[in-house]
Amino acid sequence: MLDVRDKRILEALQEDAGVAVADLADTIGLSVSACWRRIKALEDHGMIARRVVLLDRRKSNVATTVFVGVRTSRHSIEWLEAFRKAISDIPEIVEAYRLTGEMDYLLRLVVPNVDIYDAVYKQLISRLDFTDITSFISMEELKFTTAVPLRYA
Amino acid sequence: MLDVRDKRILEALQEDAGVAVADLADTIGLSVSACWRRIKALEDHGMIARRVVLLDRRKSNVATTVFVGVRTSRHSIEWLEAFRKAISDIPEIVEAYRLTGEMDYLLRLVVPNVDIYDAVYKQLISRLDFTDITSFISMEELKFTTAVPLRYA
DNA sequence: TGTGAAAACCTCGTAGT
Protein backbone atom coordinates (compact mmCIF):
# COMPACT_ATOMS: atom_id res chain seq x y z
CA MET A 1 0.00 0.00 0.00
CA LEU A 2 1.31 3.36 -1.05
CA ASP A 3 1.32 6.47 1.07
CA VAL A 4 -1.26 9.11 0.12
CA ARG A 5 1.49 11.57 -0.68
CA ASP A 6 3.34 9.10 -2.85
CA LYS A 7 0.11 8.65 -4.76
CA ARG A 8 -0.24 12.37 -5.21
CA ILE A 9 3.33 12.59 -6.46
CA LEU A 10 2.77 9.77 -8.92
CA GLU A 11 -0.51 11.22 -10.10
CA ALA A 12 1.18 14.52 -10.81
CA LEU A 13 4.16 12.94 -12.56
CA GLN A 14 1.93 10.72 -14.67
CA GLU A 15 0.30 13.89 -15.98
CA ASP A 16 3.41 16.02 -16.25
CA ALA A 17 6.90 14.78 -15.55
CA GLY A 18 8.41 18.12 -16.47
CA VAL A 19 7.32 19.85 -13.29
CA ALA A 20 10.03 21.16 -10.96
CA VAL A 21 10.41 19.31 -7.68
CA ALA A 22 9.97 22.59 -5.82
CA ASP A 23 6.59 23.23 -7.46
CA LEU A 24 5.45 19.69 -6.94
CA ALA A 25 6.57 19.87 -3.33
CA ASP A 26 4.37 22.77 -2.47
CA THR A 27 1.29 21.69 -4.40
CA ILE A 28 1.50 18.55 -2.30
CA GLY A 29 2.45 20.35 0.87
CA LEU A 30 5.83 18.82 1.44
CA SER A 31 9.28 20.26 1.73
CA VAL A 32 11.48 20.04 -1.32
CA SER A 33 13.81 17.51 0.24
CA ALA A 34 11.05 15.25 1.48
CA CYS A 35 9.40 15.36 -1.93
CA TRP A 36 12.64 14.74 -3.73
CA ARG A 37 13.50 11.81 -1.48
CA ARG A 38 10.11 10.24 -2.15
CA ILE A 39 10.53 10.60 -5.89
CA LYS A 40 13.96 9.06 -5.68
CA ALA A 41 12.67 6.16 -3.59
CA LEU A 42 9.87 5.57 -6.10
CA GLU A 43 12.42 5.50 -8.88
CA ASP A 44 14.78 3.21 -6.98
CA HIS A 45 12.00 0.78 -6.19
CA GLY A 46 11.10 0.68 -9.84
CA MET A 47 7.62 2.03 -9.26
CA ILE A 48 8.52 4.77 -11.70
CA ALA A 49 9.63 2.67 -14.64
CA ARG A 50 10.67 5.40 -17.06
CA ARG A 51 10.32 8.96 -18.21
CA VAL A 52 9.29 9.50 -21.81
CA VAL A 53 7.93 12.12 -24.15
CA LEU A 54 4.63 11.54 -25.89
CA LEU A 55 4.40 12.85 -29.42
CA ASP A 56 1.42 14.42 -31.11
CA ARG A 57 -0.07 11.68 -33.24
CA ARG A 58 -1.31 13.98 -35.97
CA LYS A 59 1.96 15.85 -36.23
CA SER A 60 3.86 12.57 -36.28
CA ASN A 61 1.63 11.55 -39.18
CA VAL A 62 0.31 8.43 -37.48
CA ALA A 63 -3.19 9.65 -36.71
CA THR A 64 -4.88 6.40 -37.72
CA THR A 65 -5.24 3.59 -35.22
CA VAL A 66 -6.03 0.07 -36.37
CA PHE A 67 -6.74 -2.95 -34.23
CA VAL A 68 -5.88 -6.32 -35.63
CA GLY A 69 -7.37 -9.46 -34.17
CA VAL A 70 -5.43 -12.57 -35.04
CA ARG A 71 -6.23 -16.26 -34.90
CA THR A 72 -3.85 -19.07 -35.63
CA SER A 73 -3.87 -22.84 -35.64
CA ARG A 74 -0.10 -23.04 -35.71
CA HIS A 75 0.83 -22.98 -32.07
CA SER A 76 4.37 -24.22 -32.57
CA ILE A 77 7.38 -22.65 -30.91
CA GLU A 78 8.77 -21.61 -34.29
CA TRP A 79 5.60 -19.82 -35.27
CA LEU A 80 5.45 -18.04 -31.94
CA GLU A 81 9.06 -16.95 -32.20
CA ALA A 82 8.49 -15.62 -35.70
CA PHE A 83 5.39 -13.81 -34.50
CA ARG A 84 7.20 -12.22 -31.60
CA LYS A 85 10.00 -11.18 -33.92
CA ALA A 86 7.55 -9.58 -36.32
CA ILE A 87 5.88 -7.73 -33.49
CA SER A 88 9.11 -6.33 -32.16
CA ASP A 89 10.42 -5.51 -35.66
CA ILE A 90 7.42 -3.58 -36.90
CA PRO A 91 7.34 -0.17 -35.26
CA GLU A 92 3.78 0.51 -36.38
CA ILE A 93 2.71 -2.16 -33.91
CA VAL A 94 2.61 -0.30 -30.63
CA GLU A 95 0.72 -2.84 -28.53
CA ALA A 96 0.29 -6.60 -28.68
CA TYR A 97 -1.56 -8.92 -26.33
CA ARG A 98 -2.32 -12.60 -26.12
CA LEU A 99 -5.96 -13.01 -25.24
CA THR A 100 -8.49 -15.43 -23.90
CA GLY A 101 -11.57 -16.17 -25.95
CA GLU A 102 -12.21 -16.27 -29.64
CA MET A 103 -9.22 -14.13 -30.63
CA ASP A 104 -5.71 -15.35 -30.02
CA TYR A 105 -3.90 -12.04 -30.27
CA LEU A 106 -4.84 -8.42 -30.49
CA LEU A 107 -2.52 -5.83 -31.99
CA ARG A 108 -2.79 -2.08 -32.01
CA LEU A 109 -1.14 -0.29 -34.90
CA VAL A 110 -0.61 3.36 -35.65
CA VAL A 111 -0.27 4.41 -39.27
CA PRO A 112 -0.78 7.53 -41.41
CA ASN A 113 -3.85 6.16 -43.20
CA VAL A 114 -5.66 3.02 -44.29
CA ASP A 115 -3.54 2.55 -47.41
CA ILE A 116 -0.39 2.38 -45.36
CA TYR A 117 -2.12 0.02 -43.00
CA ASP A 118 -2.76 -2.23 -45.95
CA ALA A 119 0.95 -2.28 -46.73
CA VAL A 120 1.81 -3.20 -43.15
CA TYR A 121 -0.90 -5.85 -43.20
CA LYS A 122 0.59 -7.39 -46.33
CA GLN A 123 4.01 -7.36 -44.76
CA LEU A 124 2.58 -9.18 -41.76
CA ILE A 125 0.83 -11.94 -43.71
CA SER A 126 3.86 -12.41 -45.94
CA ARG A 127 5.94 -13.20 -42.88
CA LEU A 128 3.51 -15.50 -41.08
CA ASP A 129 0.58 -17.84 -41.53
CA PHE A 130 -2.63 -16.82 -39.86
CA THR A 131 -5.90 -18.71 -39.64
CA ASP A 132 -7.84 -15.51 -39.47
CA ILE A 133 -7.20 -11.80 -39.30
CA THR A 134 -9.81 -9.18 -38.53
CA SER A 135 -9.06 -5.48 -38.77
CA PHE A 136 -10.90 -2.76 -36.92
CA ILE A 137 -10.22 0.77 -38.00
CA SER A 138 -10.56 3.38 -35.31
CA MET A 139 -12.80 6.25 -36.33
CA GLU A 140 -12.25 8.22 -33.18
CA GLU A 141 -10.01 8.10 -30.16
CA LEU A 142 -12.19 8.83 -27.14
CA LYS A 143 -9.50 8.29 -24.57
CA PHE A 144 -5.84 7.52 -24.41
CA THR A 145 -3.83 7.88 -21.26
CA THR A 146 -0.61 6.43 -19.92
CA ALA A 147 -1.76 7.21 -16.39
CA VAL A 148 -2.83 4.13 -14.48
CA PRO A 149 -5.25 4.30 -11.53
CA LEU A 150 -3.48 4.32 -8.17
CA ARG A 151 -6.43 3.27 -6.02
CA TYR A 152 -5.15 -0.30 -5.92
CA ALA A 153 -1.48 0.56 -5.33
CA MET B 1 8.93 16.20 -43.29
CA LEU B 2 11.15 16.18 -40.27
CA ASP B 3 14.89 16.65 -40.27
CA VAL B 4 16.94 13.49 -39.69
CA ARG B 5 18.37 14.96 -36.52
CA ASP B 6 14.97 15.94 -35.20
CA LYS B 7 13.93 12.35 -35.74
CA ARG B 8 16.93 11.12 -33.83
CA ILE B 9 16.16 13.48 -31.00
CA LEU B 10 12.55 12.35 -30.88
CA GLU B 11 13.51 8.70 -31.03
CA ALA B 12 15.82 9.16 -28.09
CA LEU B 13 13.31 11.15 -26.06
CA GLN B 14 10.55 8.67 -26.76
CA GLU B 15 12.74 6.03 -25.13
CA ASP B 16 14.16 8.13 -22.34
CA ALA B 17 13.14 11.70 -21.64
CA GLY B 18 15.42 11.85 -18.60
CA VAL B 19 18.59 12.11 -20.63
CA ALA B 20 20.63 15.31 -20.29
CA VAL B 21 20.63 17.57 -23.32
CA ALA B 22 24.43 17.51 -23.28
CA ASP B 23 24.51 13.72 -23.59
CA LEU B 24 21.84 13.67 -26.24
CA ALA B 25 23.68 16.41 -28.11
CA ASP B 26 26.84 14.43 -28.48
CA THR B 27 25.28 11.08 -29.28
CA ILE B 28 23.62 12.92 -32.15
CA GLY B 29 26.64 14.99 -33.00
CA LEU B 30 25.25 18.41 -32.29
CA SER B 31 26.27 21.20 -29.97
CA VAL B 32 24.30 21.53 -26.76
CA SER B 33 22.58 24.72 -27.83
CA ALA B 34 21.65 23.47 -31.27
CA CYS B 35 20.21 20.35 -29.73
CA TRP B 36 18.41 22.32 -27.05
CA ARG B 37 16.93 24.71 -29.60
CA ARG B 38 15.62 21.81 -31.64
CA ILE B 39 14.00 20.24 -28.60
CA LYS B 40 12.44 23.55 -27.70
CA ALA B 41 11.16 24.05 -31.24
CA LEU B 42 9.65 20.56 -31.21
CA GLU B 43 7.93 21.38 -27.95
CA ASP B 44 6.71 24.76 -29.17
CA HIS B 45 5.28 23.27 -32.34
CA GLY B 46 3.46 20.73 -30.26
CA MET B 47 5.25 17.81 -31.83
CA ILE B 48 6.31 16.86 -28.33
CA ALA B 49 2.92 16.79 -26.66
CA ARG B 50 3.98 16.02 -23.11
CA ARG B 51 6.50 14.52 -20.76
CA VAL B 52 5.25 11.82 -18.44
CA VAL B 53 6.44 9.05 -16.19
CA LEU B 54 5.35 5.50 -16.89
CA LEU B 55 4.70 3.38 -13.84
CA ASP B 56 5.45 -0.27 -13.36
CA ARG B 57 2.14 -2.03 -13.91
CA ARG B 58 2.83 -4.85 -11.47
CA LYS B 59 3.99 -2.54 -8.74
CA SER B 60 0.99 -0.30 -9.33
CA ASN B 61 -1.16 -3.38 -8.89
CA VAL B 62 -2.84 -3.10 -12.26
CA ALA B 63 -1.11 -5.97 -14.00
CA THR B 64 -4.24 -7.28 -15.68
CA THR B 65 -5.35 -5.86 -19.00
CA VAL B 66 -8.89 -6.40 -20.25
CA PHE B 67 -10.33 -5.40 -23.59
CA VAL B 68 -14.01 -4.68 -23.75
CA GLY B 69 -15.84 -4.67 -27.04
CA VAL B 70 -19.12 -2.82 -26.91
CA ARG B 71 -22.16 -2.73 -29.19
CA THR B 72 -25.13 -0.48 -28.78
CA SER B 73 -28.37 0.20 -30.58
CA ARG B 74 -28.90 3.43 -28.69
CA HIS B 75 -27.11 5.95 -30.83
CA SER B 76 -28.71 8.97 -29.25
CA ILE B 77 -26.81 12.04 -28.18
CA GLU B 78 -27.77 11.43 -24.56
CA TRP B 79 -26.43 7.91 -24.62
CA LEU B 80 -23.19 9.04 -26.23
CA GLU B 81 -22.72 11.80 -23.72
CA ALA B 82 -23.29 9.40 -20.85
CA PHE B 83 -20.86 6.96 -22.42
CA ARG B 84 -18.17 9.60 -22.85
CA LYS B 85 -18.72 10.68 -19.27
CA ALA B 86 -18.34 7.13 -18.01
CA ILE B 87 -15.15 6.68 -20.01
CA SER B 88 -13.58 9.82 -18.67
CA ASP B 89 -14.76 9.12 -15.11
CA ILE B 90 -13.48 5.59 -14.82
CA PRO B 91 -9.71 5.65 -14.41
CA GLU B 92 -9.39 1.92 -15.08
CA ILE B 93 -10.32 2.70 -18.68
CA VAL B 94 -7.05 3.82 -20.20
CA GLU B 95 -8.00 3.68 -23.86
CA ALA B 96 -11.26 3.96 -25.75
CA TYR B 97 -11.91 3.94 -29.49
CA ARG B 98 -14.89 4.11 -31.77
CA LEU B 99 -14.49 1.48 -34.44
CA THR B 100 -15.66 0.40 -37.85
CA GLY B 101 -17.10 -3.06 -38.28
CA GLU B 102 -18.98 -5.34 -35.98
CA MET B 103 -17.90 -3.66 -32.76
CA ASP B 104 -18.93 -0.11 -32.00
CA TYR B 105 -16.38 0.67 -29.33
CA LEU B 106 -13.30 -0.94 -27.92
CA LEU B 107 -12.04 -0.16 -24.44
CA ARG B 108 -8.80 -1.14 -22.77
CA LEU B 109 -8.89 -1.43 -19.01
CA VAL B 110 -6.17 -2.03 -16.47
CA VAL B 111 -7.14 -3.67 -13.19
CA PRO B 112 -5.52 -5.72 -10.42
CA ASN B 113 -7.32 -8.95 -11.37
CA VAL B 114 -10.41 -10.40 -12.96
CA ASP B 115 -12.57 -9.99 -9.87
CA ILE B 116 -11.96 -6.28 -9.83
CA TYR B 117 -12.64 -6.20 -13.53
CA ASP B 118 -16.01 -7.71 -12.80
CA ALA B 119 -16.77 -4.89 -10.40
CA VAL B 120 -15.81 -2.27 -12.98
CA TYR B 121 -17.88 -4.11 -15.56
CA LYS B 122 -20.90 -4.02 -13.29
CA GLN B 123 -20.38 -0.35 -12.69
CA LEU B 124 -20.30 0.20 -16.42
CA ILE B 125 -23.49 -1.70 -17.22
CA SER B 126 -25.30 -0.06 -14.31
CA ARG B 127 -24.61 3.32 -15.84
CA LEU B 128 -25.47 2.55 -19.45
CA ASP B 129 -27.45 0.24 -21.72
CA PHE B 130 -25.45 -1.92 -24.06
CA THR B 131 -26.68 -4.24 -26.78
CA ASP B 132 -23.67 -6.44 -26.35
CA ILE B 133 -20.46 -6.52 -24.38
CA THR B 134 -17.59 -8.89 -25.02
CA SER B 135 -14.61 -9.08 -22.70
CA PHE B 136 -11.17 -10.30 -23.67
CA ILE B 137 -8.75 -10.91 -20.86
CA SER B 138 -5.11 -10.42 -21.73
CA MET B 139 -2.96 -13.38 -20.77
CA GLU B 140 0.27 -11.79 -21.82
CA GLU B 141 1.52 -8.42 -22.92
CA LEU B 142 3.85 -9.00 -25.85
CA LYS B 143 4.46 -5.35 -26.60
CA PHE B 144 3.57 -1.99 -25.23
CA THR B 145 5.29 1.16 -26.29
CA THR B 146 4.43 4.83 -26.31
CA ALA B 147 6.99 5.38 -29.06
CA VAL B 148 5.41 5.97 -32.45
CA PRO B 149 7.25 5.31 -35.71
CA LEU B 150 8.81 8.42 -37.22
CA ARG B 151 9.25 7.15 -40.75
CA TYR B 152 6.12 8.99 -41.86
CA ALA B 153 6.83 12.22 -40.00
C1' DT C 1 25.48 27.12 -35.25
C1' DG C 2 28.73 27.69 -31.42
C1' DT C 3 30.66 29.90 -27.09
C1' DG C 4 30.11 31.09 -22.81
C1' DA C 5 27.95 32.80 -18.78
C1' DA C 6 23.97 33.49 -15.76
C1' DA C 7 19.96 31.43 -13.85
C1' DA C 8 17.50 27.62 -12.36
C1' DC C 9 17.38 23.35 -10.61
C1' DC C 10 18.77 19.04 -8.72
C1' DT C 11 21.15 16.39 -5.14
C1' DC C 12 22.07 15.53 -0.78
C1' DG C 13 24.30 16.57 3.82
C1' DT C 14 23.33 18.32 8.27
C1' DA C 15 20.74 19.91 12.14
C1' DG C 16 16.52 20.48 14.52
C1' DT C 17 11.14 19.15 15.32
Add this chain to the structure above:
DNA sequence: ACTACGAGGTTTTCACA
Protein backbone atom coordinates in the same frame (compact mmCIF):
# COMPACT_ATOMS: atom_id res chain seq x y z
C1' DA D 1 9.86 10.45 9.16
C1' DC D 2 9.52 15.30 8.13
C1' DT D 3 11.18 20.35 7.93
C1' DA D 4 14.42 23.82 6.91
C1' DC D 5 18.59 25.49 5.20
C1' DG D 6 22.18 25.58 2.21
C1' DA D 7 26.39 24.28 -0.40
C1' DG D 8 28.05 22.38 -4.56
C1' DG D 9 27.49 20.49 -8.89
C1' DT D 10 24.85 19.91 -12.99
C1' DT D 11 21.74 21.40 -16.39
C1' DT D 12 18.98 24.54 -18.61
C1' DT D 13 18.41 28.74 -20.90
C1' DC D 14 19.63 32.39 -23.75
C1' DA D 15 22.37 36.66 -25.35
C1' DC D 16 25.77 37.52 -28.50
C1' DA D 17 29.18 36.49 -31.79
